[in-house]
Amino acid sequence: MLLHDESPLAVEAREKSFILGTYARTSFHPRSGRGARLVDADGHIYWDLLGGIAVNVLGHQHPRLVKTLKDGSKELLHVSNLFYHPAQGILGERLVRASGLLRAFFCNSGTEANEAALKFARLANPGKSEIVALEESFHGRTLGSLSLTGHAAYRTPFEPLVPGAKFVAPNDIAALEAAVNEKTNAIFLEPVLGEGGIVPLTDEYLAAARRLADRTGAILIFDEIQCGLGRTGTLFAYQHSGIVPDIVTLAKPLGGGLPLGAVLTGEAIEGVVKPGHHGTTFGGNPLACRLGNAVLDEIEQSALLARVREIGDWFGAELRALQSRTPAIVEVRGLGMMWGIELDRPAKEIAAQLLAKGFVIGTARDNVLRLLPPYITPKKAFVEFVAAFEEVLSGCRVVELSIAGQPDNPTTRQLAGQGAISK
Numbered sequence: 001m002l003l004h005d006e007s008p009l010a011v012e013a014r015e016k017s018f019i020l021g022t023y024a025r026t027s028f029h030p031r032s033g034r035g036a037r038l039v040d041a042d043g044h045i046y047w048d049l050l051g052g053i054a055v056n057v058l059g060h061q062h063p064r065l066v067k068t069l070k071d072g073s074k075e076l077l078h079v080s081n082l083f084y085h086p087a088q089g090i091l092g093e094r095l096v097r098a099s100g101l102l103r104a105f106f107c108n109s110g111t112e113a114n115e116a117a118l119k120f121a122r123l124a125n126p127g128k129s130e131i132v133a134l135e136e137s138f139h140g141r142t143l144g145s146l147s148l149t150g151h152a153a154y155r156t157p158f159e160p161l162v163p164g165a166k167f168v169a170p171n172d173i174a175a176l177e178a179a180v181n182e183k184t185n186a187i188f189l190e191p192v193l194g195e196g197g198i199v200p201l202t203d204e205y206l207a208a209a210r211r212l213a214d215r216t217g218a219i220l221i222f223d224e225i226q227c228g229l230g231r232t233g234t235l236f237a238y239q240h241s242g243i244v245p246d247i248v249t250l251a252k253p254l255g256g257g258l259p260l261g262a263v264l265t266g267e268a269i270e271g272v273v274k275p276g277h278h279g280t281t282f283g284g285n286p287l288a289c290r291l292g293n294a295v296l297d298e299i300e301q302s303a304l305l306a307r308v309r310e311i312g313d314w315f316g317a318e319l320r321a322l323q324s325r326t327p328a329i330v331e332v333r334g335l336g337m338m339w340g341i342e343l344d345r346p347a348k349e350i351a352a353q354l355l356a357k358g359f360v361i362g363t364a365r366d367n368v369l370r371l372l373p374p375y376i377t378p379k380k381a382f383v384e385f386v387a388a389f390e391e392v393l394s395g396c397r398v399v400e401l402s403i404a405g406q407p408d409n410p411t412t413r414q415l416a417g418q419g420a421i422s423k
């Protein structure tokens, strides 16, 4: 193989020349990681509080995932969906039993899971074309999922989209009641809006959606691609409310880092999906499904849901205490390992300063910091985050944007004392 220059400058220059500019990438070059830590190309160490945008729930290089990958690679990497292999059915059974639903379909990504859910709802409700979704929701980038994505800036360049979407404000039960009627094919909700700024839907709102779906025959679909699989402290976010949807969609953490999405369907979809209605070449491939089973094993055997709840409750209280002494924080929202911190200023600038202090975090909308850390993240990462965040907001920030790994950074000194991650 040809040797390529992999220095950060060369990597950025090559991308600028040859990669289509769909991403406004941050100039950050993670190259390895272990647990909740990432190491960049220069050897600087960071706490990863974004977890690949909710993918890396077991952190990096988790021994169970590494072993599953090694063992799985000695078998078949790919089997056509025309044939059988055991891993898909095992993962399907586990998800179905845990969800209270009846069947699983596997695909490769979140947007594909939502596309499949839309098609299944069409089959279940022929002739009904309206879909009720939420303002500021995010369901994916393919045309069907995009049609239901409430953030108008994502949609408008691609119109005309799939017709029939109606958007209502989250948690406004009266608006939902006004929008849902006999023509409604499906109600599409994220139990906790992710891209929309970490907005949990109330139990009353989910119950109202269930009631309206039952009354009109609409299919109730929960998109748990970002908030599902343990992120809120229950395996499915809807389990906090006790409201069970007709369809739930999953992706991000499901494949342990490899692409894997799933659609779980209930009674309303029984018997309507026939061979030939839907399919995929790669969806539910053996290796991704084995990794999915390993993710579930680890969540169960290491009691990670209890951990997510406990750390989440404590961290939420810490953030709210910080809010009470910091006017720049407008609101703190979230639960478990899913937090949004709404600021009175642009979030990207603050995220950049926190990155320079050794914390990888995300943003949502213009003014929300978004944290989606691995479930195994140690408490001290959050303690250090709160201290660094307070320092940044109080204005006594390290103006030269020192990077974790450099001696003038207190966070770095503590991290360095715990041993660097080998590259």
Ligand SMILES: Cc1ncc(COP(=O)(O)O)c(C=O)c1O
Pocket: 109, 110, 111, 112, 114, 138, 139, 140, 141, 190, 194, 195, 223, 224, 225, 226, 227, 251, 252
């Ligand atoms: C709630 C939700 N739905 C759907 C998607 C789309 O998933 P993917 O990027 O895997 O297509 C995302 C991605 O961020 C998401 O957060």
